[in-house]
Amino acid sequence: MILKKLFNLNEYGYKNIVDDQLKISGLAFDSRLVRPGYLFFAIPGINTDGHLYIEDAIKRGAAVIVYSDPEISFPPHREQTWIRVVDVRKTMAQISAQFYDHPSREMRLFGVTGTNGKTSTCFFLRNILEDDGHACGLMTTPKNIIGPDVYEAINTTEESLQIQACLKSMLNKGIRQAVLEVSSHGLALGRVDGLFFDAAVITNLVAEHLEFHKSFEHYFSSKKKLIEMVEQNTKKSYPRFVIVNGDDENCRKIITESHLPTFTFGLRPENDVFAEDIEYFVDRTEMKIKTPKGNESVQLSLPGQHAVYNALAATAMAIFSGIEGEKVAQGLEHTHRVPGRWEVVNAGQDFMVIVDFAHNWHGLDSTLSFIKKMVRGKVITVFGCGGERDRNKRPMMGETVARWSDICIITSDNPRHEDPRQTAEDAMQGVSKCKKEVPVESCIILDRREAISQAFSLAQAGDVVFLAGKGPERYQVYHDRIICHNDYDVALELLKERNSS
Ligand SMILES: CC(=O)N[C@H]1[C@@H](OP(=O)(O)OP(=O)(O)OC[C@H]2O[C@@H](n3ccc(=O)[nH]c3=O)[C@H](O)[C@@H]2O)O[C@H](CO)[C@@H](O)[C@@H]1O[C@H](C)C(=O)N[C@@H](C)C(=O)N[C@H](CCC(=O)O)C(=O)O
Ligand SMILES: Nc1ncnc2c1ncn2[C@@H]1O[C@H](COP(=O)(O)OP(=O)(O)OP(=O)(O)O)[C@@H](O)[C@H]1O
Numbered sequence: 001m002i003l004k005k006l007f008n009l010n011e012y013g014y015k016n017i018v019d020d021q022l023k024i025s026g027l028a029f030d031s032r033l034v035r036p037g038y039l040f041f042a043i044p045g046i047n048t049d050g051h052l053y054i055e056d057a058i059k060r061g062a063a064v065i066v067y068s069d070p071e072i073s074f075p076p077h078r079e080q081t082w083i084r085v086v087d088v089r090k091t092m093a094q095i096s097a098q099f100y101d102h103p104s105r106e107m108r109l110f111g112v113t114g115t116n117g118k119t120s121t122c123f124f125l126r127n128i129l130e131d132d133g134h135a136c137g138l139m140t141t142p143k144n145i146i147g148p149d150v151y152e153a154i155n156t157t158e159e160s161l162q163i164q165a166c167l168k169s170m171l172n173k174g175i176r177q178a179v180l181e182v183s184s185h186g187l188a189l190g191r192v193d194g195l196f197f198d199a200a201v202i203t204n205l206v207a208e209h210l211e212f213h214k215s216f217e218h219y220f221s222s223k224k225k226l227i228e229m230v231e232q233n234t235k236k237s238y239p240r241f242v243i244v245n246g247d248d249e250n251c252r253k254i255i256t257e258s259h260l261p262t263f264t265f266g267l268r269p270e271n272d273v274f275a276e277d278i279e280y281f282v283d284r285t286e287m288k289i290k291t292p293k294g295n296e297s298v299q300l301s302l303p304g305q306h307a308v309y310n311a312l313a314a315t316a317m318a319i320f321s322g323i324e325g326e327k328v329a330q331g332l333e334h335t336h337r338v339p340g341r342w343e344v345v346n347a348g349q350d351f352m353v354i355v356d357f358a359h360n361w362h363g364l365d366s367t368l369s370f371i372k373k374m375v376r377g378k379v380i381t382v383f384g385c386g387g388e389r390d391r392n393k394r395p396m397m398g399e400t401v402a403r404w405s406d407i408c409i410i411t412s413d414n415p416r417h418e419d420p421r422q423t424a425e426d427a428m429q430g431v432s433k434c435k436k437e438v439p440v441e442s443c444i445i446l447d448r449r450e451a452i453s454q455a456f457s458l459a460q461a462g463d464v465v466f467l468a469g470k471g472p473e474r475y476q477v478y479h480d481r482i483i484c485h486n487d488y489d490v491a492l493e494l495l496k497e498r499n500s501s
Contacts, residue, residue, distance in 0.1 A: 120341055142472045208360055304367060
């Protein structure tokens with residue numbers, strides 16, 4: 001695309017335009033991905049500053065540099081075009097949308113946000129939409145799906161440039177609807193700016209990511225931005241509406257503020273979409289879903305009350321989009337697994353092993369309280385808290401795990417630049433607090449593999465070993481190295497070793 005078509009060049013302060021007819025061959029915000037003729041966005045990040053990589057981008061052939069640092073007042077490379085903007089991320093969102101010709105204008109876009117259950121709700125919703133007969137793209141924490149192509153993503157919500165490129169490839173493959181998982185970081189950092197959302201759902205809201213948001217108010221208002229984006233969507237090709245969890249006090253606040261049709265889901269019968277006659281099993285759930293458009297009996301392959309909530313969130317999105325109840329039930333029933341969420345590891349052992357992505361007190365509470373209720377044996381939980389993430393949440397996680405477990409083994413979960421021992425001690429504070437009320441054994445084993453092995457050696461017939469926090473992740477991040485680690489693979493390997501010894 002021609003530079004002049006991408007930018008209204010009169011808008012910008014400092015600029016050095018070599019040729020406004022220049023053809024931009026691609027966009028990149030990481031210098032390592034720059035190719036000849038590219039436009040490079042120099043983003044001031046949290047770990048480092050993209051401005052430091054401008055030289056690298058130029059060496060790789062960048063033709064245009066978009067930057068914000070006012071210190072760069074007289075760029076040394078006169079043969080490049082330089083454009084100084086106030087906020088590079090915001091500009092990147094606008095320019096990427098323009099470069100890819102606003103793909104979200106040509107498709108139906110569903111946004112899913114909330115503290116927990118986003119990924120699971122996305123999987124349910126995508127399956128429903130596909131079972132209704134139309135291909136549907138997906139961008140979530142564990143993967144991005146564009147037709148037959150599946151990619152692993154680094155972030156839940158990728159940078160604006162990556163999202164626009166991904167939606168464009170969907171359109172190019174004839175896919176005209178997509179489900180997008182939207183994190184609070186994605187909203188606060190403008191990663192989703194420039195998208196036209198037709199409908200949005202908020203699964204639930206409890207304080208999370210406070211190391212980044214600093215206050216619940218900021219977290220809440222970031223999440224609300226998704227609703228505002230549906231309101232501001234001028235596309236109007238599809239009915240616009242908002243779905244919230246009617247059983248969640250924080251979500252309910254949004255109902256009164258929303259200017260769009262807003263519907264609720266939950267377990268209580270006053271919700272627009274609710275469940276009744278729920279029968280919980282350790283490997284499935286049976287229930288009747290009631291909606292204003294009829295009732296459906298559904299058998300979910302996923303167990304637990306949280307799975308019911310996620311299925312209801314997806315049902316509400318689908319029903320108010322105009323999909324028949326029968327198709328909704330079919331899509332829910334076709335969702336056999338969500339990667340890293342409640343994955344059972346079975347090597348023929350006489351205790352149950354579950355790998356799950358529960359990584360905050362709310363997720364741990366939902367899953368562990370369910371396990372405690374369903375299982376007669378001991379509950380042995382292996383968990384850790386992320387380094388460089390909100391320190392206050394660690395004792396809360398420890399306390400929650402201790403409340404529902406007979407044995408807690410505290411281990412590492414991406415220590416990053418923090419001392420893993422200190423992180424584990426923070427979690428132990430919560431465990432110790434709970435110990436005053438309930439009997440629970442606990443220990444710290446920092447090596448995650450060793451912690452899992454210890455859990456297995458303590459487990460007896462009928463017990464459950466719950467491996468929490470890493471779900472589908474395939475790595476463990478330390479200050480100086482990233483090692484391969486996947487809870488499912490390690491558990492299976494250790495269980496097989498036990499069988500052969
Ligand atoms: C805190 C945060 O959001 N960090 C994200 C952010 O990184 P950053 O701004 O710190 O970037 P940086 O590493 O300082 O680098 C600055 C710039 O220099 C560039 N660079 C760097 C090196 C180089 O050689 N050349 C170069 O050009 C980088 O590409 C970047 O543009 O931008 C990166 C590029 O998109 C993200 O991958 C990175 O996510 C990291 C991995 C992360 O852990 N993010 C978490 C906190 C996050 O965003 N999580 C949410 C929610 C998850 C949930 O709900 O649980 C998510 O949406 O994933
Ligand atoms: N509705 C829910 N309420 C409470 N906990 C939930 C809910 N859904 C899932 N969980 C718990 O949270 C974990 C993560 O679920 P899921 O990935 O669907 O949420 P998420 O919001 O996408 O999280 P992330 O953005 O961090 O990937 C699950 O493994 C489960 O333990």
